[in-house]
Amino acid sequence: MITAQIKSLALHVWRDALRNRGIQGLVSSGILMLFVSNVLGNMAVGGKDRVLQNAGFWILGIWGLITVAYLGFNLIRQEFQRQTAYLILYRPISRSVFLMGKFAGVVLVLMVVYAILCGIFLLHLKWNGIAFNGSYLPALVFIAAEWILMAALSLFFATVTTPVLHLFFLTGIVFLGHWLQDLLLFSQRVENPLIHSLLIAAYQALPNLEALNFRQAALYADAVPPDLVGLAVMSWLGWVVTLLLAANAVFLKRRLL
Template identity: 50%
Template structure:
């Protein structure tokens, strides 16, 4: 079974990557990200005594937001387009299970995102180094976990795409991204809420959404803070746990979804 499963997932993933690399919007997205980083050089020179901070802050922000946009674009139609073009029926009519199909799509998204991430990260690192900014290990941990967040959002994207329309998929995914970064604030607001209804709603959001701040080391890199191994391991557990949960949930829904 494994000897068949892995090549099938690989073939599906490579097909997703090939289609995406021919997509002009993906190429434009990467190009615009690099352009924005070059523009940050101008903003950095305008900031009195703050060029290093501006270049780092904008670089992390651009890579993070551009990743969310890429996941939104790739994930919103990754299943819908297959249904519209009826290619999903051709794939599933062969000895390819639905879990294999979903994993192939997921790893295909990861290949596309990895390509975009490497290009954006390389451009940012060249700009930062050329500006004379010294890099620490925390910078690379921050970059690594930004890509980890892309992987988590891709799994959440596949989960939403398995049962919703592209519009709802985008709404839910953006909500997860922004509220996930406000997770700690949600808990504070819930503790200070004056009504039980509001407290219940905020606590529900806090426990149902992934805490993306647990894998956010951008501020630590910006201020050259040392991140302990315990915190890194905690972030890795959060990342892998939520990614696996979203993929399992997507598979369970897709397994019971009527396609015909």
């Protein structure tokens, strides 16, 4: 019963996304950017293959953030503004099921967008004669995993903040998540005790997105140790579950009217 309700809500999000010109525009612009990277590669003096791969990985990463931010911007708020959420929640559907259905729908949309962009990226590399190596699999899989983690972050902030703060916090945490090591180094050099403590607290509290980053290994054809993959999976799963539980706890206590 619960599984069917979550599936129904997820498909509702999916059907809305199909009709959304913003999502169509994001996919089209992502494909365009992948082809523009070919021009940049041809302009490079040597290292064309490196430029194309770097640009492709960067586009896959940043387009995930843009797509998640676009979908999550009104993920919960828009439902209440249009009053469709009240119609759903008045039925025998719990708030937890409503939230998980929305999350499942966003993940479904994200994975379809990712599959399209990733497929174009790989075809683009093959067209340019760039060979794939074994490290491409974990690199591409964990980029998709990062999209899902960003969706969980977006869901949490959608339940606790305004749309503007939602966008600010999501973008800030994603960028800081990739710069945690720099944050740690900076904290060791700063002399102010308060700033040092704040930086250490941020380092310990924020998700380490670099733990999911195997793009350099794919770029240089380096083998990815299985223990690093295992740690990445555990870190990713822990953060996704924690964020979903936190979002659910906040939404259960939220006053709807």
